[in-house]
Ligand SMILES: Nc1nc2c(ncn2[C@@H]2O[C@H](COP(=O)(O)OP(=O)(O)O)[C@@H](O)[C@H]2O)c(=O)[nH]1
């Protein structure tokens with residue numbers, strides 16, 4: 107049985123739901139309480155693949171935007187990244203572009219998947235699909251996931267999609 | 277024991293032990309293939325998974341934080357990079373608490389490549405918590421601030437919306453008021469005039485302003501001819517509408533009248549070719565939109581209100597309501613003024629018929645009486661003139677005229693033998709003759725419309741001093757009309773030729789009349805007559 111190990115990073119402004127997405131993905135649970143992340147939390151998740159297993163090392167980084175700054179050392183060696191915005195805060199979408207650019211400079215072959223999180227908060231939502239598409243087009247991307255760490259909607263799909271992209275290397 | 281005996285090797289080991297205890301540090305030695313060679317004895321105090329961090333285990337298996345960083349580790353091994361640090365790694369402890377660790381990676385021998393690595397594990401939990409606390413507060417504050425800004429923007433938007441709504445409501449109320457005023461003005465116009473043109477023009481003007489259309493026309497239905505005739509048209513650019521014969525049931529306008537419902541033609545320009553000849557005028561006027569509203573009063577078609585616009589129209593319900601109201605007013609105006617006109621016409625016709633009758637009687641009297649030619653018409657004219665000078669109203673003058681024309685109607689009751697006798701009358705015959713004013717009274721009193729005209733036939737032989745007949749009235753007991761007529765009658769009689777004498781000269785007649793002032797005649801009337809006499813004579817000579 108083949109086992110491959112891959113490092114992926116979650117990038118996005120503070121409060122977009124990076125930690126919550128990892129909790130949901132790795133532990134299958136959600137917490138309403140906000141605990142801001144200092145430094146990095148690395149979790150492991152084993153994905154079953156046709157060829158065997160993929161050992162995903164998920165790096166939940168402290169978000170950026172002033173007070174927290176995602177340092178380069180954390181991003182080094184990442185095979186993929188989830189770039190996340192909060193659908194209820196428009197400025198977090200603008201920030202996505204910087205994270206994507208930063209990790210691409212460090213790891214030119216890195217695979218990116220974009221997420222609009224908190225899709226369950228329909229009343230507060232301010233970011234539209236066309237807003238997302240416009241932001242993505244800068245990176246030649248056309249797919250993104252509207253996720254909810256709270257309900258679990260499309261969280262698994264997003265991670266799996268990233269794993270596939272890493273395997274295919276496209 | 278002297279200092280020499282304590283080797284530098286021993287010192288280094290002691291120092292490492294003490295420092296690691298004070299600063300919560302542990303370490304591991306790693307060989308050039310990145311496998312663990314040895315670890316510090318206190319490793320389990322710093323790492324929760326120390327049981328996996330043992331000699332012989334690959335570093336990345338023991339600490340998966342290093343997975344993905346292999347390249348970096350090799351470059352330090354080769355002394356290409358001075359060091360590598362992973363700061364504040366979050367590690368959950370078996371009891372659920374969080375521990376913050378920092379991993380430092382350094383070359384074992386900075387002077388020699390591939391000598392191996394020194395990995396130092398530092399427990400920074402105290403600083404981590406402190407930092408976390410600070411960050412938590414800052415981030416929460418920032419989130420609250422963001423939410424607040426969002427709420428504020430939302431509030432601003434609502435205020436703006438509400439303000440816009442209020443402004444719109446205000447404009448609408450103003451418009452309604454404005455339209456109400458227009459309707460009131462129309463009502464005034466209808467009530468204040470008996471001229472249909474004036475009333476309909478006012479209505480059309482108001483409608484044009486209020487409904488903001490280019491052309492307004494009101495057409496009257498001519499029911500005998502079954503056509504609609506333009507009575508008012510505002511905003512036309514040509515005479516095309518006026519020169520078009522509009523038949524009931526045909527054309528944009530005639531159909532609305534026949535079908536008795538409002539017809540809307542939203543786009544005439546769309547199919548100009550299909551427009552019938554009788555509607556070509558609308559094309560000449562460049563109309564795009566037309567509204568034809570039938571004017572119905574008491575169930576009868578009385579006309580059509582026509583609206584045309586040269587550009588598109590987007591009417592709302594209020595506009596349509598106003599149009600309906602205006603149409604109602606126009607119909608009412610046409611109806612009420614027509615009723616008035618009809619009434620006036622029949623009154624006029626009746627009066628005309630009366631007057632003809634009276635003139636006929638009067639003429640018959642003259643013939644029988646063998647009065648001098650035109651005596652009656654002369655005295656009538658002159659009396660009317662005098663009455664006017666005396667300040668009588670036109671209504672009173674109409675009765676004066678009738679009275680004057682019929683002044684001798686009582687003579688119908690006098691037998692021919694007396695009336696036409698050539699000889700002097702006996703006193704009995706005079707008695708009978710003097711009864712003619714009484715006969716006049718008896719004849720005319722039962723006729724209601726002639727009753728007000730009785731003054732002259734009944735009283736023109738009374739005298740100022742009370743010596744006249746039939747009742748011997750005195751001074752102002754005698755009606756003014758009779759007092760006026762008495763002077764004129766005598767004056768005309770004396771001026772005219774009679775079979776038994778020539779007519780007197782004007783001077784002589786006037787002298788006579790002057791002499792009778794206060795006895796036969798009212799002195800004031802005489803004065804009035806003398807003042808007027810030049811005019812009378814001129815008139816007479818004409
Ligand atoms: N309703 C909702 N809340 C979420 C979702 N994801 C995260 N949150 C909440 O958003 C806040 C920040 O989440 P967190 O995962 O700590 O964000 P991070 O700073 O990006 O790691 C927390 O209070 C979470 O409970 C989501 O999908 N839906």
Ligand SMILES: [Mg+2]
Nearest residue numbers: 124125142143
């Ligand atoms: Mg977090």
